[in-house]
Amino acid sequence: MKLNGKTISFDQPSINDNGSIQVPAQTLFEALGIKSVWDKQTHTIPASQGDTKLIVPVKLVNGVPMISVRFVSETFGAKVTWIKATRSVEIITN
Numbered sequence: 001m002k003l004n005g006k007t008i009s010f011d012q013p014s015i016n017d018n019g020s021i022q023v024p025a026q027t028l029f030e031a032l033g034i035k036s037v038w039d040k041q042t043h044t045i046p047a048s049q050g051d052t053k054l055i056v057p058v059k060l061v062n063g064v065p066m067i068s069v070r071f072v073s074e075t076f077g078a079k080v081t082w083i084k085a086t087r088s089v090e091i092i093t094n
Contacts, residue, residue: 001088001089001090001091002089002090002091003032004091004093008027010024011024012064015066017068020068020070021068021089022059022066022067022068022069023066023069024064025045025058025065025066026038026065028073029045032076032078032091034048035047035049036048038065043057043058043060044056044057045058045065047072049076052076052077054076056072073091077094078092078094079092079093
């Protein structure tokens, strides 16, 4: 995955969940500069950036909270593109 042209690496590999690319939540939120807190009881992550607030549902994979790249990135104003040739995601922020 690339964010503004820079490669982002994850400790846990991304997964394709019925066409939705899921990545480790903490790494994506940090890369996008989004404040977030993992709520173990509800398996959600309340996240905020400026006036945008979101409660993100997660999927646990090997104990790691995973979230949808497109859903989260676009909610916070980024443009997400699937690069078919390389089977990768590119995110562009403002």
